[in-house]
Amino acid sequence: MSDFQGLTAVVTGGASGIGLATAELLAASGANVGVLDRTIDGVAPGLFAVECDVTDSDAVTTAVNAVAEHFGGLDIVVNNAGIGAAGTIADNPDTEWHHVFDVNVLGMVRTARAALPHLRRSQHAAIVNVCSIAATAGLPQRALYSSTKGAVLSLTQAMAADHIGEGIRVNAVNPGTADTPWVTRLLHAAPDPAAERAALEARQPTGRLVPPEDIAHAIAHLAGPHSGSTTGTTLAVDGGMQGLRLRK
Numbered sequence: 001m002s003d004f005q006g007l008t009a010v011v012t013g014g015a016s017g018i019g020l021a022t023a024e025l026l027a028a029s030g031a032n033v034g035v036l037d038r039t040i041d042g043v044a045p046g047l048f049a050v051e052c053d054v055t056d057s058d059a060v061t062t063a064v065n066a067v068a069e070h071f072g073g074l075d076i077v078v079n080n081a082g083i084g085a086a087g088t089i090a091d092n093p094d095t096e097w098h099h100v101f102d103v104n105v106l107g108m109v110r111t112a113r114a115a116l117p118h119l120r121r122s123q124h125a126a127i128v129n130v131c132s133i134a135a136t137a138g139l140p141q142r143a144l145y146s147s148t149k150g151a152v153l154s155l156t157q158a159m160a161a162d163h164i165g166e167g168i169r170v171n172a173v174n175p176g177t178a179d180t181p182w183v184t185r186l187l188h189a190a191p192d193p194a195a196e197r198a199a200l201e202a203r204q205p206t207g208r209l210v211p212p213e214d215i216a217h218a219i220a221h222l223a224g225p226h227s228g229s230t231t232g233t234t235l236a237v238d239g240g241m242q243g244l245r246l247r248k
Contacts, residue, residue: 008033075126
């Protein structure tokens with residue numbers, strides 16, 4: 001595929017999981033790809049990797065500019081960097097609330113803000129925010145995480161409205177529980193990892209966790225040149241979790 005030939009993308013949290021799958025797919029589709037992550041050890045040699053913490057505004061601006069300078073411009077931003085949190089509103093202290101919002105919401109704001117001057121010069125400008133099923137379904141023990149993803153959902157629509165006049169499209173994907181290293185770490189922390197994985201799989205109508213590659217293809221669809229009339233949209237990639245009510 002060469003749908004992205006001549007286009008440059010930056011992917012935050014691109015060293016593993018959904019971000020890495022997306023970065024590799026975009027590169028295979030012809031894009032120049034810059035990966036931003038706190039650690040870049042797992043990034044393939046063909047990707048331009050920059051160490052960056054999305055909670056550091058100056059570092060984000062420097063990293064985004066480095067990608068644009070390296071490739072001569074910037075056309076696509078994939079806001080994927082994020083962290084999780086477990087518990088009800090009674091379980092997480094204020095410091096954790098501030099930190100998770102800082103990463104999951106403000107991290108996207110910082111990256112998009114740094115990219116705007118470059119995107120405004122692009123003939124194909126697109127931002128895709130990685131949201132979550134947690135934004136549209138009430139999940140137990142996920143109050144903090146769900147709150148951040150609800151904010152991302154609203155942020156996506158507001159950004160789409162703000163920048164449509166500049167030719168910048170903004171969309172989001174809503175993954176279900178994905179088969180990523182982050183979820184694997186959560187499973188390992190459970191009292192019975194096998195039982196916890198089985199429960200998460202059973203929650204998905206498809207009976208399996210969502211492969212990162214499926215989410216990457218949805219991101220590429222929204223970011224791609226064939227989606228020029230799509231903006232302010234959220235695409236569920238959740239194995240039917242949001243919309244289906246199957247009989248046992």
